[in-house]
Amino acid sequence: MLFFTLKKDRLPEFLDAVDKRYKLIVPEQKGEKTYTFRQYTEFSKVSLEFIRTIIPPKKLIFPPVEKLFSVDKECRIDASHEDEQFSVIFGLHPCDLHGIEILDKAFSYGGRDTSYWRRRDKVGFIGLSCLPDKYCLCKSMHTDFIESVYDIFLYTLDDVYMVSVRTALGDDMLRLSPGLFNKPTKEEILEYKERIQIRDSMFTRIMDTTNLADLLTLEYKNDIWEEYSKRCLFCGSCVMVCPTCQCFDVYDSPDVIAGNSCRIRRWDACMRKDYALVTGGHNFRGTRPERFRFRYLHKETGFGEMHGKASCTGCGRCSETCPAGIDMVEVVRRIRE
Amino acid sequence: MSLIPVIARLEEKRALDHNHSLFRFIFKEEQMREKFHFQPGQFVMLSIFGVGEAPISITSGPDEKGFIDLCVRKAGRVTTALYSLEENGKVGIRGPFGNGYPVDKMRGGNLLIVAGGLGIAPLRSLIRYVLWRREAFKEVAIVYGTKNPASLLFNEEMRELVLRRDIKCLLTVDSAQDNESWKGHVGSVTDLIDMTGMPLMDTSVAVCGPPGFYKYVLEKLLSLGCSKGKIYMSLERRMECGEGKCGHCVIGHKYTCIDGPIFTYWDAINLPEIF
Numbered sequence: 001m002l003f004f005t006l007k008k009d010r011l012p013e014f015l016d017a018v019d020k021r022y023k024l025i026v027p028e029q030k031g032e033k034t035y036t037f038r039q040y041t042e043f044s045k046v047s048l049e050f051i052r053t054i055i056p057p058k059k060l061i062f063p064p065v066e067k068l069f070s071v072d073k074e075c076r077i078d079a080s081h082e083d084e085q086f087s088v089i090f091g092l093h094p095c096d097l098h099g100i101e102i103l104d105k106a107f108s109y110g111g112r113d114t115s116y117w118r119r120r121d122k123v124g125f126i127g128l129s130c131l132p133d134k135y136c137l138c139k140s141m142h143t144d145f146i147e148s149v150y151d152i153f154l155y156t157l158d159d160v161y162m163v164s165v166r167t168a169l170g171d172d173m174l175r176l177s178p179g180l181f182n183k184p185t186k187e188e189i190l191e192y193k194e195r196i197q198i199r200d201s202m203f204t205r206i207m208d209t210t211n212l213a214d215l216l217t218l219e220y221k222n223d224i225w226e227e228y229s230k231r232c233l234f235c236g237s238c239v240m241v242c243p244t245c246q247c248f249d250v251y252d253s254p255d256v257i258a259g260n261s262c263r264i265r266r267w268d269a270c271m272r273k274d275y276a277l278v279t280g281g282h283n284f285r286g287t288r289p290e291r292f293r294f295r296y297l298h299k300e301t302g303f304g305e306m307h308g309k310a311s312c313t314g315c316g317r318c319s320e321t322c323p324a325g326i327d328m329v330e331v332v333r334r335i336r337e
Numbered sequence: 338m339s340l341i342p343v344i345a346r347l348e349e350k351r352a353l354d355h356n357h358s359l360f361r362f363i364f365k366e367e368q369m370r371e372k373f374h375f376q377p378g379q380f381v382m383l384s385i386f387g388v389g390e391a392p393i394s395i396t397s398g399p400d401e402k403g404f405i406d407l408c409v410r411k412a413g414r415v416t417t418a419l420y421s422l423e424e425n426g427k428v429g430i431r432g433p434f435g436n437g438y439p440v441d442k443m444r445g446g447n448l449l450i451v452a453g454g455l456g457i458a459p460l461r462s463l464i465r466y467v468l469w470r471r472e473a474f475k476e477v478a479i480v481y482g483t484k485n486p487a488s489l490l491f492n493e494e495m496r497e498l499v500l501r502r503d504i505k506c507l508l509t510v511d512s513a514q515d516n517e518s519w520k521g522h523v524g525s526v527t528d529l530i531d532m533t534g535m536p537l538m539d540t541s542v543a544v545c546g547p548p549g550f551y552k553y554v555l556e557k558l559l560s561l562g563c564s565k566g567k568i569y570m571s572l573e574r575r576m577e578c579g580e581g582k583c584g585h586c587v588i589g590h591k592y593t594c595i596d597g598p599i600f601t602y603w604d605a606i607n608l609p610e611i612f
């Protein structure tokens with residue numbers, strides 16, 4: 001890891017240079033308070049102050065709907081795809097970088113998923129530091145800083161960014177505009193330390209995760225699941241906005257006239273009623289409390305045996321989005337009671 | 338791992354009863370025919386293009402090369418489309434998937450195979466594996482139960498097994514009704530387990546059948562002193578990918594498609610969500 005500083009007013013030059021060489025994706029404001037990742041057009045549109053986008057950046061690597069292949073009448077499979085340009089995503093906060101790390105594991109467990117890795121292998125990341133709002137839960141989930149995944153990370157200080165370069169790709173990007181980067185001064189390092197402290201003290205939302213996986217398993221039969229599943233609308237929004245939800249459906253979309261068909265995969269949600277339904281009508285997760293509980297167990301125990309940690313990054317999207325006002329922190333607090 | 342199938346040709350289909358047929362497939366590419374190795378208990382994802390995919394156990398034996406046999410119940414969209422496929426028609430196949438039976442662990446000991454209904458499909462592959470190297474196992478017993486004589490799958494084959502001296506094969510039906518030719522047992526497979534006379538303390542047991550079936554069989558096996566770690570059951574869940582990615586087959590924290598579908602009874606009862 002190498003450290004540099006970049007004057008804030010030189011960021012546009014840096015991004016322009018990255019955009020010339022790669023396909024640059026940046027956070028932009030969409031509605032009054034909503035943000036989205038989009039292809040870079042000009043610096044004035046880039047949002048540096050956003051907290052979270054509605055849809056996480058996973059959509060860029062794992063699209064909501066994706067054609068796997070098409071097949072003609074003679075059963076000739078065409079799985080070709082346009083060779084995608086290498087993209088660099090700018091502005092990922094630590095939680096979203098952790099989200100990518102979790103997806104990387106999920107799409108490698110039992111073998112690498114070729115569609116995922118085809119895109120993933122052609123993406124670089126420039127992280128950006130952030131300050132928490134009332135939904136941010138990353139400190140509790142231990143995802144408030146990141147030491148992997150990114151190529152470059154920018155920590156916002158008063159006049160400069162403290163720039164951490166982690167990979168050779170990051171170094172390639174830096175060398176596109178070498179004159180912009182300086183060695184950090186003693187004062188800047190001091191300021192960086194103070195910033196970490198200040199940010200750390202700003203978290204208002206805390207969830208006690210001590211032995212949480214055990215507790216959720218022990219409280220498997222708690223009435224709370226029933227209670228919350230009555231409030232939940234099972235709209236699936238919490239799943240759709242989650243940076244680590246990986247579930248999908250596979251289906252064929254026939255073109256009756258041409259006689260061809262396409263096989264598609266599309267995001268799916270474990271909250272959906274027929275998610276575990278099989279032929280003959282048996283539903284392995286037929287009741288609402290079962291489905292509500294499953295999501296919590298999956299996110300918070302995180303298939304711990306498999307990945308060794310929770311699969312929730314604490315990004316706060318589900319709590320902010322839920323139309324029924326269901327909040328992970330509250331559910332977990334009740335479980336601990 | 339990719340979700341893209343390889344092409345195979347329907348070589349032959351044979352009706353087993355009114356809604357089960359045996360389908361033989363040959364891979365289009367010669368290389369694939371050589372390369373396709375599997376273990377008893379593994380499954381493939383079978384595609385009918387334009388309709389979809391479904392997980393189906395391989396019912397032929399791993400030593401039979403050049404083709405694979407699938408025993409399929411006409412159940413929903415994909416399986417019904419398969420039934421209307423003409424011989425030489427093309428399908429897509431992905432796999433093999435799943436862990437399969439731990440044959441290396443089973444070798445050298447006694448083996449009891451308990452099948453109910455369509456549960457014979459994956460177990461037939463195990464039976465063929467065993468017969469191919471009969472000397473690798475000590476005592477081998479097979480018990481198989483179906484609703485009535487007409488729904489006994491692989492009828493002739495099963496009757497041949499009954500006549501063999503190096504294994505004990507017992508068949509039963511819930512009811513023989515007015516079928517006079519039925520000479521076998523009438524009653525539950527649990528009766529047959531007693532009738533094998535096999536000491537079950539150190540025996541591996543492979544069980545596969547419809548959901549209701551497990552309850553009685555497991556109770557019986559435990560009462561006879563079977564170890565929970567040596568009872569192998571095959572679990573069924575909805576599957577979309579077969580590769581541990583789509584999430585649909587998850588039970589608690591295990592993927593049925595890659596951590597299973599064969600689980601020991603001990604592992605199964607330790608899965609949250611299972612019972």
Ligand SMILES: Cc1cc2nc3c(=O)[nH]c(=O)nc-3n(C[C@H](O)[C@H](O)[C@H](O)COP(=O)(O)OP(=O)(O)OC[C@H]3O[C@@H](n4cnc5c(N)ncnc54)[C@H](O)[C@@H]3O)c2cc1C
Pocket residue numbers: 277278279280380389390391392393394395407408409410411412413414415416417455458459572573574575576577598
């Ligand atoms: C490991 C495993 C092995 C199996 N082996 C056999 C076998 O040897 N012979 C046989 O006849 N059947 C077997 N089945 C059951 C078989 O997969 C279903 O009957 C089949 O998926 C029905 O598909 P369909 O499109 O005809 O039905 P539809 O009801 O139209 O199903 C739609 C889709 O739902 C999913 N689905 C529905 N039911 C099941 C199910 N029971 N299990 C998994 N996914 C399901 C599939 O993706 C399917 O394409 C097996 C299932 C599993 C999980």
Ligand code: SF4
Pocket residue numbers: 231232233234235236237238239271318321322323324325326
């Ligand atoms: S967003 Fe809220 S209401 Fe919708 S499924 Fe999730 S928890 Fe339920």
Ligand code: SF4
Pocket residue numbers: 137238241242243244299311312313314315316317318319
């Ligand atoms: S469960 Fe909620 S807070 Fe956790 S990663 Fe998913 S959307 Fe973010």
Ligand code: FES
Pocket residue numbers: 575576577578579580581582583584585586587592593594595
């Ligand atoms: S079938 Fe997709 S994860 Fe098991």
